[in-house]
Amino acid sequence: MTAVQQQDIIDYALRLGDDSLVLGHRVSEWTSNGPFLEEDIALSNVALDFIGRARMFYTYAADLMGEGKTEDDLAYLRDERQYQNFLINELPRGDFAFTIVRQLFVDVFNSHFLPLLCQSKDETLAAIAAKSEKETRYHLRRSRDWTIRLGDGTEESKQRMLNALDELWGYTPEMFEPDALEQRLAEAGIGVDTASIKDAWLRDVSAILNQATLPVPDAEWAIRGGRTGYHTEHLSHLLSVMQSVHRAYPGCQW
Amino acid sequence: MQQIPTITPEKRAKQARRHNSSCPELWDLLDEVKDPEIPVLSLWDIGILKDIEKSESGVCVTITPTYSGCPAMDEIKEDIVAQLNQHGYEQVQVKTVLSPSWTTDDMTDEGQDALRAYGIAPPKDAPQGCIKKQTPMANVKCPHCGSTNTVRISEFGSTSCKSLFKCNDCHEPFDFFKNI
Numbered sequence: 001m002t003a004v005q006q007q008d009i010i011d012y013a014l015r016l017g018d019d020s021l022v023l024g025h026r027v028s029e030w031t032s033n034g035p036f037l038e039e040d041i042a043l044s045n046v047a048l049d050f051i052g053r054a055r056m057f058y059t060y061a062a063d064l065m066g067e068g069k070t071e072d073d074l075a076y077l078r079d080e081r082q083y084q085n086f087l088i089n090e091l092p093r094g095d096f097a098f099t100i101v102r103q104l105f106v107d108v109f110n111s112h113f114l115p116l117l118c119q120s121k122d123e124t125l126a127a128i129a130a131k132s133e134k135e136t137r138y139h140l141r142r143s144r145d146w147t148i149r150l151g152d153g154t155e156e157s158k159q160r161m162l163n164a165l166d167e168l169w170g171y172t173p174e175m176f177e178p179d180a181l182e183q184r185l186a187e188a189g190i191g192v193d194t195a196s197i198k199d200a201w202l203r204d205v206s207a208i209l210n211q212a213t214l215p216v217p218d219a220e221w222a223i224r225g226g227r228t229g230y231h232t233e234h235l236s237h238l239l240s241v242m243q244s245v246h247r248a249y250p251g252c253q254w
Numbered sequence: 255m256q257q258i259p260t261i262t263p264e265k266r267a268k269q270a271r272r273h274n275s276s277c278p279e280l281w282d283l284l285d286e287v288k289d290p291e292i293p294v295l296s297l298w299d300i301g302i303l304k305d306i307e308k309s310e311s312g313v314c315v316t317i318t319p320t321y322s323g324c325p326a327m328d329e330i331k332e333d334i335v336a337q338l339n340q341h342g343y344e345q346v347q348v349k350t351v352l353s354p355s356w357t358t359d360d361m362t363d364e365g366q367d368a369l370r371a372y373g374i375a376p377p378k379d380a381p382q383g384c385i386k387k388q389t390p391m392a393n394v395k396c397p398h399c400g401s402t403n404t405v406r407i408s409e410f411g412s413t414s415c416k417s418l419f420k421c422n423d424c425h426e427p428f429d430f431f432k433n434i
Contacts, residue, residue, distance in 0.1 A: 024323075038418065042410035045323075049414065052323025056352065127353035131322055134355065134434045138389065138409055 005188065009122060010064045011084075012185055014074065015227065017057030018085035021075055022235070023106060024050030025242050029093050039096075042142060046103070049135045056128045076246035080236045081229040088171035090226075090235040097160035100146045101168055107140040108204045109175050112197040121189040144208050151212025161214055169217040174224040176201070262359050268304060277308040280338070284315070287337050290329045291413055294368040297330065301360025304351065312345025313338055318356050321414035357387075358433050366431075370397045374416065375430040387433055389417050394430050396421035406430075 028047035034040025058071035088106070093099050114136055117129035150157040176198035178186065185191025206216045225231065246252065261269075272281050284303060289295045297303040297317065305316040315334050319327050331348045338346045358377040366376035379395035381402065392405045401423035408418045409432075416429040 038408035038410065041412065042408060045410045045414050048323030048325070049321065050323070052319075052321065056322060123353065127351075127355065131319075131352055131355040134357075134387070135322060137387070138432075138434075141388075142409060 005190075006064055008181055008185055009125075009190065010061050011181055012191055013057045013061040013064070013125065015084035017054045017061060017074065018083045019089055020050045020057065021054035022083070022085045022238065023089040024048070024054060025238060026089065026091075026093050027099070027103075030099065035096055043099075046139055046142075049132075049139070053128065053132050056131070060124050060128070072246065072251075076243045080231055080239055083231065083235060083239070084227050084229055085235075086171070086174055087223060087226040087232055088168065088174070090232060090238060091168075091171070092234055094164065094167075095160055097150055097157065098164040098167065100143055100150060101161065101164040103139065103143040104147050104208065105168065105172055105175075105205065107136060107143045108201055108208075109197070110136040111140050111204070112200050113192055113194065116192040116197070119189075120191070125190065147208055147214075148212045151209070151214040158214070161212070165209075165214065165217050166219070169219045170221040170223050173222040174226060177224065179227055262357075264354050265301075265360055268301075268360070271305050272298075275306065277306060277313075280306045280308060280313060280343075283337060283341055284334065287330070287333045290326050290333070292369070292372070292374070294372045295365050297334070299362045299365025299368065301356060301358075301362070301365075302330065312347060313343050314347045314349060316349045316351055318351055320356050324414055326413075358431065369431055373397050373428060375419065375428055377431055377433045380430075380433060389430070389432050394419055396424060396426070397428055398426045399424040404428075 024047045027043055027050065030040065030043040031047065032040065034043050054075065055071050058074040062069040062071055062074055088102060091098075091102070094102075110132070114129045114133040118126050118133060120126040120129065147161070151161045152158075176194050178191075178194050182191050182194065186193035202216075209216050223232075272278075275281060281298070281303075284306070285296045285298055287297050289297070289300055289302075292300070300320065302317045302320065303315070304318055307314045307316075315338075317327075317330065317334070327350075331350075334348050335346045361377065363378075366378050369376040370379065375394050375397045379397070380390050381393035381395075384390040384393075389406065389409050393402045394404050394406075395402050396404050396419075399421060401421055403422045404419050405422065406417060406419050407427070411418045411429050411432075415432055417432050418427060419430050420427045
């Protein structure tokens, strides 16, 4: 591995870790607030899977960085502009419909992204992907079932799903716009060319929305910036909550 | 027709590592370390324990996590170190590997039986013919009464590795250890 490539892999592992941690934190906000017990447990489990993923990506990035860095330094001691997660992951959890639609979009994305990352020439990235892919399969089964149940449900549940689609659709293009770093890594057989999975994503999401009797939005607005460190106003609030204990008591252990 | 049980190449390799190990006593010692959330399962039974190496510089234990976010992993590491320390091995390192990723196939047959006796339906009690690596919707054998007239309540149970079922005959709810 050349030095240049190693820095790329560190950056890549970090942004994949950021995607997982930020979404995991958002989903964990449902813990003890779920609409009923089974769903409370399901959301907490999904949150744990994402936070576990983040730990694996951060641990790998920290190992490559050396200098005694740990996963905790990367999760707790970086600021908003250093985070490079997709914006869709940091939006407040909203109502249950909003959370379900976001999970649907992310789970379908992961169901195409992770199998490709499994083929990475980087063994660690491939191993993390192989582990996560299995979990994504049942995350997706659940977000699909809920989308259909709520979309084809009551007048209110349908309206809430329509609202969520309307609010979230413009955050999805960002997922399929690889920047220079991602293109370099895709060409080297290490990263995934996310532009190549856009059609499959749209096909799957459309099929599920059809089944849910929900329209596929045709909104033309798109918001992007997460991969360059430009975020919505929500990320810094999230970080201030998530990092407060570690920043007040540096190095604390449970 | 009786089915001939088959095991995966990874599981076979792992069994060979234990069988041919130069330090069998350490494997036996670690059989005493149980999953903190399912105390009838040893680390070996659940398939977390991959390898043990003893050298002059100490003992190195290799494990693999079940689920990415399993909160028991940290405790398991501490328990391994404590167990070996107690038996005079002072230098203990616990290494985590991710590949090949853990699957329910890595569990031992004895472990699956112990799970059932403990009240958790093991993966092998899923109905025949159900799609491999998917949690069935129904007909998992009830660990309490043995009926297969059961139905899934939720794919997500009290821990990442379990899903929740109920039995229509004895009316008891029960956990099923998810097939992944």
